[in-house]
Amino acid sequence: MVERTTVRAGLRTLREIERTGLAGMDPVIVEFLQGGSGAEITLRRNRSAFDRIRFVPRVMSGRPYPSTSSTLLGIDLRMPVLTAPFGAEGYFHEEGHLAVARANERFGTCSVVPEAGTFSIEEVAGAAPAAAVFGQLHPMGSEANFRAMVQRYVDAGYRALVLTLDCPQPGWREHNLLNDFNIDNRVVGGNYPPGAEVDMERALGQLYPQSDPVWSWAKLTALLAEFPLPWLAKGILTAEDARAALDAGAAGVVVSNHGGRQLDGVRSAIEALEPVVAAVDGRGAVLLDSGIRRGSDVVKAIAMGADAVLIGRLSAYGIAAAGEDGAHQVLELLRQEIETVLVLLGRGGIADLDRSAVEWED
Numbered sequence: 204m205v206e207r208t209t210v211r212a213g214l215r216t217l218r219e220i221e222r223t224g225l226a227g228m229d230p231v232i233v234e235f236l237q238g239g240s241g242a243e244i245t246l247r248r249n250r251s252a253f254d255r256i257r258f259v260p261r262v263m264s265g266r267p268y269p270s271t272s273s274t275l276l277g278i279d280l281r282m283p284v285l286t287a288p289f290g291a292e293g294y295f296h297e298e299g300h301l302a303v304a305r306a307n308e309r310f311g312t313c314s315v316v317p318e319a320g321t322f323s324i325e326e327v328a329g330a331a332p333a334a335a336v337f338g339q340l341h342p343m344g345s346e347a348n349f350r351a352m353v354q355r356y357v358d359a360g361y362r363a364l365v366l367t368l369d370c371p372q373p374g375w376r377e378h379n380l381l382n383d384f385n386i387d388n389r390v391v392g393g394n395y396p397p398g399a400e401v402d403m404e405r406a407l408g409q410l411y412p413q414s415d416p417v418w419s420w421a422k423l424t425a426l427l428a429e430f431p432l433p434w435l436a437k438g439i440l441t442a443e444d445a446r447a448a449l450d451a452g453a454a455g456v457v458v459s460n461h462g463g464r465q466l467d468g469v470r471s472a473i474e475a476l477e478p479v480v481a482a483v484d485g486r487g488a489v490l491l492d493s494g495i496r497r498g499s500d501v502v503k504a505i506a507m508g509a510d511a512v513l514i515g516r517l518s519a520y521g522i523a524a525a526g527e528d529g530a531h532q533v534l535e536l537l538r539q540e541i542e543t544v545l546v547l548l549g550r551g552g553i554a555d556l557d558r559s560a561v562e563w564e565d
């Protein structure tokens with residue numbers, strides 16, 4: 204049987220953690236966290252596409268109790284779920300990514316730490332010294348500032364970089380316009396304390412000045428070749444871009460539409476996954492985020508070929524509900540749900556999952 208711990212009311216299920224987290228939040232911040240861009244078509248599609256995938260269980264499998272363990276870029280993970288880089292997280296809990304990193308370390312998984320976070324990347328790495336951490340950046344703006352930030356990640360012991368490519372400027376977020384909401388620099392400026400060289404626009408994914416062209420693969424390859432860290436290309440939705448990322452030197456890709464917050468109308472990440480897996484063809488890692496809300500979503504993504512997934516809003520709900528303990532409980536519940544699904548599917552573990560475990564609805 205799945206191993207359960209006694210949990211207080213408010214944190215008993217992932218849906219309850221979401222409700223608990225949002226209940227204590229300023230409504231403007233709720234919209235900032237929950238909202239998507241444009242007409243929120245992609246935001247909804249991220250969920251409806253998961254609902255269109257059916258499980259195909261097998262009985263009497265003779266399999267042992269399933270293990271959720273897996274590895275990514277040579278790093279052991281207790282389950283193939285990392286936390287996504289979400290900036291401005293001080294709006295959700297005063298300890299922000301410090302709490303996320305501690306929860307991940309305690310649980311046994313890896314954080315992707317945003318450059319536009321409330322705490323500096325050195326503080327977050329220091330909060331979870333035994334955990335592997337990945338660092339996120341937007342490749343744009345001043346090359347010197349970009350290099351300096353990469354060097355900080357190297358010096359702070361980060362194990363890989365995640366380059367966010369789908370955000371040369373923020374998406375069209377109407378709730379922010381209606382709420383007249385502008386992110387407070389103190390909540391995203393952890394890496395740029397007063398007096399430090401500020402590159403806030405880049406940290407936030409805001410191209411400036413507007414005449415600057417979007418960077419190219421060639422430029423990124425040349426810049427990153429100077430550093431020893433493997434890197435992942437985040438925001439990939441097509442086979443073509445997945446191939447281009449690997450050709451540019453990426454160790455893998457993150458299939459993502461930024462949780463429906465960037466270009467509205469694009470495919471859901473889970474719909475984009477299989478063509479990307481085919482294009483990558485074992486040459487690198489394939490991760491996925493956007494719409495993961497349950498352990499069953501994780502199992503569907505892995506069965507369709509992802510090596511791991513990331514959770515954005517789920518982790519934010521966790522810290523909003525109860526700081527480090529809430530973020531930890533999100534991971535615990537995901538693990539318990541994943542184990543339950545694997546047992547009922549008749550699969551022996553993450554490594555035993557393949558395409559035969561799922562099918563698309565007609």
Ligand SMILES: Cc1cc2nc3c(=O)[nH]c(=O)nc-3n(C[C@H](O)[C@H](O)[C@H](O)COP(=O)(O)O)c2cc1C
Pocket residue numbers: 235236249287288289290291317318319339367437459460461462463464492493494495513514515516517
């Ligand atoms: C509040 C918030 C802030 C985010 N900030 C960043 C960021 O600074 N950099 C980035 O690459 N992605 C950012 N993202 C996107 C997440 O990394 C991730 O792609 C997305 O949340 C996944 O979808 P999900 O929330 O449905 O799990 C942010 C997402 C949210 C909700």
